[in-house]
Amino acid sequence: MVRPEARLLRGFAVGAAVALTLAACGGGGTSSNSPGAGTSNTPTAGGTIYILTQAEQWDQVDPQRIYTGEDLAFFGGTVQRSLTAYKFSADAKEGTSVVPDLATDTGTHNDNATQWSFTLRDGVTWQDGAPVTCEDVKYGVSRTFATDVINQGPTYAIAYLNIPSDKDGSSSYKGPYKKTGQDLFDKAVTCDGNKITFNLNKPVPDFNYTVTLGFSPVRQADDKGEKYGQPGSLVVSDGPYMVESYSTGNGGKMVMVRNPKWNKASDPIRPAYPDKWEVDFGVDPKVMDQRLMASAGNDQFAIQYGNIQPENLATIFTDTEHTTAKFNGRAVSGFDPYSRYYWINVNKVKNVKIRQAMAVALDRQAIRLNIGGAFAGDFADGVIKPNIGQDYAATGLWDSLLGEKVPDNGDPDFAKKLIQDSGEAAPKLTFDFPDTPTNGKTAAIVISSLGKAGITVTPNPIEPGQYYSVVFDPQKGHEFGTGGWGADWPNASTVIPPLFTQKGGWDLSQLDDAAFNQKVEAAQTELDRAKQATAWQDLNKEAAQNMYVIPTFFGLSQTLAGTKVAPIYRWPAYGSWPYGEMYVKS
């Protein structure tokens, strides 16, 4: 289930990468854009698009704190511009390519990619008509460093900018509120007229993707600290719309109207068709499905923020790519940002053969059925998801990597053989999972399928809100458990390092292997993008073979819109609606 996962990820203090992803691959679940769409529909301006969400408020509206794909896509398409942005396109490759937004190009860098510069466009203004300046961008970036105020957002500015660290590992610059170390920041980020330059602490060949996350401008005069963006201190827009009102809770709404000062000539990306956006909070997911399926009244112009409930999928889709006639052209199934896996604590399960035996015995077929069958995702062969683009290559994990072909429903005999080869007795393990009914049934499948290979598994349900903080604690986490991760941009530098190095922040396997770390470091700083891709592919394969995690599924999700909204596709950049180019059908 994607929503809870997203919430879990964000709930944890470590940089919770959720945003995401990219290129839907040719093979697996892709968009179910109806073939006829587009012929009869030319986009028209006007009308209101409604967004129905179960949430009672936005997690964040602050440009330095937004960190989920759907939110980045929505606010990026309406009120917040960034230096570069992704192109609106259903195409896997185009939809994940960056184009200039606030900047006039996608950035220029020096020879070793340690210094990046962007020149701002003329004519971009805030909603009161004042121009967006280089200083505004710089101030926005500086806010990320005030980690006591601006939390839960992406922290790439801290990781990449050339600013020394204190003894405790935190940056010596403490943000624009305390101003400690302001001179260090002023050296790392410089403004020369309309040109902003970032000095980095290591080569970052894909920094022009990084700037889509948390590098948006904020004007110092508008900054209300941690309240910025919330009701009472609404976010100030530099995009085609502006926030008119925002109330939270069940029945709460956010209304956006056109920004009269927005200059179309300064914005080549956003066509900005509707006159108004209305976000309706606190809609029960079951009711939401029923309303959108019926598509009456204003619900004709509504889109679903979230996913179709599993019980309704068979009504709406005939398979994972095609809708039934009634829902033709208004439901979409596609990759969500996440790769799912079961992490294995390599300090507790040291023997690689035992880890492989666990993976081989696992009945992935039954587990997938339990979470929705083919709608839930494709069987994964690694942690890098095909929709990332060039960094993905099939690893052959289940075909040959372990020596034999492993069926989706597990092979207890092969697993027993691996246990024998390991020279150890069949282990007794504890399985950690967030305590929900579906996960409880999944645990039953894990217990029974590993049991067939002689592995004894004890289930350990954990309160969902505390799941990640418990399993990251080396004292409290057990041998293996559920996990998920989405890339931050189309480069596996946002997948392999977080998952498999101690510095990465999402190392549920507790892996800290010197040789592996070295290879990761080399791949991260590789300037030749093609060589870098090969390096990631090799590391993905190595991780899969060593079974640091058991790759389970490349997540898919399904979502629905009313009859009079278009275009209907999954924007590969974020696995979301293409908010910025949506319109009301006449």
Added chain:
Amino acid sequence: MVAVPSAEAAGFQGEAQAQTSGRSLRQIVWARLSRDRVAMVCFVILVFMYLTAVFGPIVAGIFDISPYTLHSALISDLGGKPIGAWGGISWAHPLGIEWGTGRDIFAQLLFGLRISLVIATSATLITVALGTVIGIIAGYTGGWTDNIIGRFMDLVLAFPFLLIILALSGPLTQRLTQIGVPDGNPSRILYLILVLSVFGWPYLARIVRGQVLSLREREFVEAAVAMGAGKRRILFTEILPNLWAPILVYATLTLPAYIGLEAALSFLGVGVLPPETTFGAMLANSVAYFDVVPTYLFIPGTVLVVLVVSFNLLGDALRDALDPKAIH
């Protein structure tokens, strides 16, 4: 347990062995009960439920079903819905199969019933034992002891116990494993039994105390005191036998309440670990699908309702039989 002494024992023990017209209380109650058709139906249902629970694995064996076996082939790969009408009801799976996993619902019910009845029955027995003993002591001793026990009962009754059960389930279950209860389901089940009884006894204790307050002034107790009987004899031989009626009624009404409470708690996640299941867990699993596969919710729901209603009706009938003058 049901050594109900004759009614005469209350006052005339040893005096009249009136064999001709004298019927024991048990006989009178049984005669009244057996004339009550509703009560008899409930009684038969309950005996049947207990028997199926006790012989659950054998019954499952006869039907060749198991609550643990996955039937992936019977589940649609598009969403996980059981293939076939009514949640996959077939000869092989008379009550259908579970959404997503294909586990047999009937087998889950059989095994879930066992756990529910073990928890509810044990908790009721402990509640009755605690409530009776403490109630008698409070009622008979009076004075300071009564005061302290009374305030303590008020304290326990005032606890927001549902909240506490939920909040303490983790730490206390762990505590149980530390003192030697096997990890996992044994400690979880024991935890449920303990919390239900610990928070349940004061209700009965109050009833018993009230009864004892009036009983201790009765002649037969005074006579026993005068004859020099010890306190223990007076409490447990003279007074206790007269309390069986209210205790029995209370027990038959507490048991269904505990069954419901246990279901509610496992619905909220304080229940047995997978792959075991109980009514509450089955209901929690099924709510998401109630409009698509209603049987999945209704079958365990119906069995739970029948079980609870049977106990309640039997309890009511028992009260009527014990005290026909009560109007309600």
